[in-house]
Amino acid sequence: MRQRHEFWSQRFPIEKSVILSSFLLSYSFDSGMFGVTLTPDDLFKFSTGGEVVVDNGVRAKIDRPLDWLAVTDHAEYLGIADEIRTGSPDLLADPTGKRWYEASRESPQAGVEAAIEAVVSIGEGVPAIAKNDKLMAAAWSRATAAAEKWNQTGVFTTLHGFEWTSAPGGKNLHRTVIFRDNADRVSQVLPFSAFDSPDPAALWKYMDGYAKKTGGQVLAIPHNGNLSNGAMYTAETFDGKPMDKAYAKARLAHEPLMEATQIKGDSETHPFLSPNDEFADFERWDIEFANFTRVKDELLQFNYVRSALKLGLELDAKLGANPYQSGMIGGSDAHVGVSPAREDNFFGEFANGLPSPERWKTPLAKGSDGKPAMSVWNEQAAGLGGVWARENTREAIWDALKRKEVYATTGDRPIVRVFAGWDFVPADLDRPDFAANGYAHGVPMGGNLIKAPAGKRAVFMVYAMRDPDGPNLDRIQIIKGWLDAKGEVHERIYDVAVSDAREIGADGRCKTPVGNTVDVPNATYNNTIGDPILSAYWKDPEFDATQRAFYYVRVIQIPTPRWTAYDQKRFGIKMPDYVPMTVTDRAYTSPVWYTP
Numbered sequence: 001m002r003q004r005h006e007f008w009s010q011r012f013p014i015e016k017s018v019i020l021s022s023f024l025l026s027y028s029f030d031s032g033m034f035g036v037t038l039t040p041d042d043l044f045k046f047s048t049g050g051e052v053v054v055d056n057g058v059r060a061k062i063d064r065p066l067d068w069l070a071v072t073d074h075a076e077y078l079g080i081a082d083e084i085r086t087g088s089p090d091l092l093a094d095p096t097g098k099r100w101y102e103a104s105r106e107s108p109q110a111g112v113e114a115a116i117e118a119v120v121s122i123g124e125g126v127p128a129i130a131k132n133d134k135l136m137a138a139a140w141s142r143a144t145a146a147a148e149k150w151n152q153t154g155v156f157t158t159l160h161g162f163e164w165t166s167a168p169g170g171k172n173l174h175r176t177v178i179f180r181d182n183a184d185r186v187s188q189v190l191p192f193s194a195f196d197s198p199d200p201a202a203l204w205k206y207m208d209g210y211a212k213k214t215g216g217q218v219l220a221i222p223h224n225g226n227l228s229n230g231a232m233y234t235a236e237t238f239d240g241k242p243m244d245k246a247y248a249k250a251r252l253a254h255e256p257l258m259e260a261t262q263i264k265g266d267s268e269t270h271p272f273l274s275p276n277d278e279f280a281d282f283e284r285w286d287i288e289f290a291n292f293t294r295v296k297d298e299l300l301q302f303n304y305v306r307s308a309l310k311l312g313l314e315l316d317a318k319l320g321a322n323p324y325q326s327g328m329i330g331g332s333d334a335h336v337g338v339s340p341a342r343e344d345n346f347f348g349e350f351a352n353g354l355p356s357p358e359r360w361k362t363p364l365a366k367g368s369d370g371k372p373a374m375s376v377w378n379e380q381a382a383g384l385g386g387v388w389a390r391e392n393t394r395e396a397i398w399d400a401l402k403r404k405e406v407y408a409t410t411g412d413r414p415i416v417r418v419f420a421g422w423d424f425v426p427a428d429l430d431r432p433d434f435a436a437n438g439y440a441h442g443v444p445m446g447g448n449l450i451k452a453p454a455g456k457r458a459v460f461m462v463y464a465m466r467d468p469d470g471p472n473l474d475r476i477q478i479i480k481g482w483l484d485a486k487g488e489v490h491e492r493i494y495d496v497a498v499s500d501a502r503e504i505g506a507d508g509r510c511k512t513p514v515g516n517t518v519d520v521p522n523a524t525y526n527n528t529i530g531d532p533i534l535s536a537y538w539k540d541p542e543f544d545a546t547q548r549a550f551y552y553v554r555v556i557q558i559p560t561p562r563w564t565a566y567d568q569k570r571f572g573i574k575m576p577d578y579v580p581m582t583v584t585d586r587a588y589t590s591p592v593w594y595t596p
Contacts, residue, residue, distance in 0.1 A: 028163075029077035030115035031335045033084060033104045034351035038337025040071050040146035046338045048156050056354045060338045060347060063469070064413075068157035068387070068397050071143060072176040075162045075191035076122055079135030094129045108351035109362060115350075116365050120170040120290050122194045130195045140190055144183040154392050162191035163223065166198040170290020171231040174223035175203060175255070176331065180398035181216035188214050199238040201247070204254040219402055221257045221329065225308070226267040227289040230299030233258075233308035233324060235315060248321035257401060260305050260328040260408040260588050261383040263349040268328075268554075268588055269306040272297055277493055279477075279556060279584065283380040283410070292365045292373030309591060310481045310489040313548045316595070317483055327404030327446045327590030328552065330383025341382040341411040343583060344523075346563035349379050357571035360564055360579060377579045381411045381563045386587070388417075388444065404446025407553075407589040412470040417463040418445040418553050420592040422456040426537045429461055445553070446590040457543040458594055462496065462536045464555045464587075471585070472530025474499055474514040474556040478538060482549040496538040499531035499558075508541070516559045520581045523561040523569035530558040545596060552591035559584050 036055050046052045049065040083091040084104050091097035103114035140162075147158040159178050166173040179186050192206040200220075207218045225232035235243050260268050265285025274280040286295050286303075301307040305328060312324030332339040335350050348354055352362045353376040363372035364379075388405045389396040400406060407416050417435070421442025431437050438461065443449060449458060466473050476497040483489050494508040502512045515529045540551075562583040568575055575581075 028074040028335065029080040029084070029100075030074065030111075030119065031081055031337070031351075033100050033111040033115045033118075034108050034335065036081075036335065036337050036351055037085060040143055041149070042337055043071060043339075044069065044146060044150035044158065048150070052338060054336060054338060054347065054354055055351060056356065058347075058355050060340065062340050062342075062345065065156065067392055068159065070159040070161040070176070070178055071147065072161040072163045072178075073139075073143065074165050075136075075193035076165045076195060077118075077130055078162070078191060078193075079132065079137075079139035080129065082139070083135070091129070094127075096127050097129045108354075112350045112352050113365065119165060120167055122165050122167045122198075130193070133190065136190055141187065144187050148183045151394070157392050157394055157397055159394055159398065160186045164192055164194060164203050164220070166194040166200070167289065168198050168231075169229075170288065171229045172224060172227040172289050173198070173200060173231060175200065175220040176223055176259075177203070177207070177218060177220045178398065178401065179216060179218045180394060181214065181218075182394070185214040185216040201238060201250070204250055207254055217398070217402075219257070219398075220255050221259055221331075222255060223259050223331070224262050224264050224267060224333065225258070225305070226265050226285050226303045227287070228303050229288045229290070229295055230302040232303060233305075233311060234302050235311060243315065243319070243323065245319040245321045248315055248319050248323035251323040252321070252325055256326055256404050257329045257406065257590075258305050258308065258324075258326045259331050259383075261330045261380075261410050262333045263379050263382045264333060265378075265380065266410065267303065267305050269304050270300050272300055273304060273307055274491065279554070279586070282584070282586070285374070285378065287373065305588075306479065306481065306491065309550050309552075310483075310491065313481065313483040313489055313550065314487070316548060317487065322593075325448070325593055327406050328408045328588045329385040329401070329406050329590075330408030330410065331385065332382035334382060339382060341384050343381045343411060343561060343563045343585075344566045346379075346381045346566070348376060352376065353379060355567070355570075357567075357573050360567060360575055377564055377575070380583075384409045384411065384413065386413075386416065404590045405444050407445060407587055409587040410583075410585040412467040412557065412585050414467050414470065414473070414555055414557070414587050415463075415465045416553060416555055416587050416589055418589050418592065419443065419461045420447065420449060420551065421459055422449075422453055424459045424461055424537070429463075429535050429537050434461075434463075443592060445592060448593045448595055450595050452543070452545040452594070452596075456545075458540045458549075458551070460496070460536070460538045460540075460551065460553075460592070462538070462553055463533070464497075464535070464553075465533045466530075466557070471525065471557045471560045472499065472527045472532055473534050474530055474558050474584075475510060476534050476536050477554045477556065478551050479554055480540070480549060480551050482544070482547050484547060492542075494538065496536035497534040499534060500529060514558050516582070518559050518561055518565075518582045520561065520565050521569065523565045525558070525560050527558070547594075548596060549594040550591040551594075553587075553589040555587040557585045
C-alpha cells in the first residue's frame, strides 16, 4: 500500500493514509471445534505479509499486508479452544465439552455444525463448562500479549478486542468490542460475555465500568445485523420496551459504527426494502440464524443498515436523540486463523470452507427440514474497514472509528473521500489542499451538518480511486434518506459520477450499464471498461432545510470473477448454474447527516 499512501498524501496532505483492516476470529471456541490450531501470532504474521499453513495443509499468504487488525475472539467459552484441541480431562468430564471434542475429531463439518448450534444456543442458560474464569483469563492474557508483541507504531497496528455473542432465540445481536488502550489497561478486565448478560445495555455498563476503572476507552460495533431476525435495529430496548431518549443516547455513545458487510452476507439493504435499487440484491443472506429459514418480510427492515439509518431519523424527531447516527465499516468474521479478503485468495469462514475442489457444495447448516440451507458457495469474500487517520497508531485509528470517519469495502481496497458543506464550489475538487479545505469549510464522512444557512443547499465533494491491484470503478452514488413533514421516511439514489463518458439523466440516474469483461472459464477480467478515478461535485437538488436527512456514498466497481469462478478454474471443476460466478464489489462510506 505504500504507493497508495504516497499518492494520497501528496494529494491530500492533511491526512497521512487510509488504513485498511478486518475484524475477525481465529482463536475462539468454535474454531477449536473446527480443529483450527493457528494462534494470534500466526494471524498477525499472516496479516503483515508472512506465510502460514492453514489446517488442511494449504499455504496462505497475502500480497499486501494489512495496516491494522483487531482480533475479536468470542468472549463466550474463551479458552475452551485449547481444551478442545488437547482433550483435557476437565473438558471431557463435561457432557457438552465431550460432545464438542468428539465433533472436532470427527470432521471439520461436524465441528462447524456443533459450533453453530452452540452459538445459536447462547442466551438459553449458562452451561457449566462456561463458568471458568481461569481459562478465560489465561486465554485473554495470551491474546493481549500477542497483540502487544506485534504492534509496530506507524507500520502495523493491533487493537485489543473481543466479540460479545448474544443470540437470544438465535437472533444475532453480536457486537465486536474494540479498546483504544494498551495491555496495561486492557488486562485489568476480562471480556464480557453473553453468559454475563445477553442485553446490550449490560454490555454498555461493562464498557462504562472499564472506563471508570482504568481511565481507558472502548467502543462496540453491531455485527452482521442481517442475521438478527428483526432484532438488531429496532425502536425498542432488549426487553421490548419503547426506546427513550436516554437509551437512544446510550446506544449511540457506545456504538458509533455498524457493520455493513462481512463473510456471512451484506447488510447494506435488501431488494424488498429498496425495490428501486438495482444494486440492492448483493450477497444476500436473508435467513433466520436459528433455523436457517427465510426471514419474514416484515422483519427485514430491522436487519439492514439503510433501514436503521431511516429509523434513526424517525426516533430523532420523536425522542430528540438518534441511536442510529452510526458510521459503516466492514469486517471479515473468518474463523480459520487467516483472513484474505480478495476474491482470488479466499479461504472461507470455517474449516469446511478452506480451499478444496469440494468446498463450494459443503453445507454450512441444515434447515428445519434437515436439508442443507446454506452452503460454502453462499459465503462472500469478506469485508474490510477503511479508516481516515493521521497516523498508524492505536490512538489515531480508534479515534477515527469513534468519530465515524470510516468506510466499508467488500474486499478490495479502493480509496474513498467525502466532504459535505454549504459553500463548496466545483473548483474545490481540484485544489491541492482538497482535504484541508474540506475540513475547514465542511465535515467529512461521519459528520453532521446542522441548521442550513438561509438559501443554502447541502453540497458534497467525493473522490474515489480504484484499488491499484483491483478493478476499475463503474460509478459513484449518493444514497439519501429523509424524513418528510408528515413523519414518513424516504430514500433515493443519485448517480453523481459515472465512467466511460456515460450520461446521467435528469432524474439523477445513469441507465446505461458499465458492461462486463469477465471471462468466467479463465477467471479473468480486464479494465477496458470503467475508470480508475472518479470524482463528483454534487448539490442536493431537493434539499429541504426543515427535513432531517442522511447521505452516504456507495462506490460500485466493474464486475469481476467471484471466488467461485477462481475455484472452478483452479481445481478444474464445474459448478451448477445457480452458483454465481461474477461479483460487483463496492464500498460504503459512513453517512453525513443533516439536522435542522
